[in-house]
Amino acid sequence: MEWFADLLKHYPELAIFLTLAFGFWIGKFKIGKFSLGTVTSVLLVGVLIGQLHIDIGAPIKSVFFRFFLPWDIVLVRSSFAG
Numbered sequence: 001m002e003w004f005a006d007l008l009k010h011y012p013e014l015a016i017f018l019t020l021a022f023g024f025w026i027g028k029f030k031i032g033k034f035s036l037g038t039v040t041s042v043l044l045v046g047v048l049i050g051q052l053h054i055d056i057g058a059p060i061k062s063v064f065f066r067f068f069l070p071w072d073i074v075l076v077r078s079s080f081a082g
Helices: 002-010 012-027 038-050 058-080
Strands: none
Touching: 002 012, 012 038, 012 058
């Protein structure tokens, strides 16, 4: 398992994409009427992978922040549209 942690530390982009992939995969499962959903699943997988202390570089952080920013603006505008 240590080789996997070393791989993710060496390629932090892989850690981000695996977090998204596993989160979406886990989010599809249902137990009876209960489902975590994709958002919760991605957050939980992110917390688990975050325990490996992977250092994400500044350029990668800014790219993913810019992916998030337009959605944040849309959600804020729609919540005040009333």
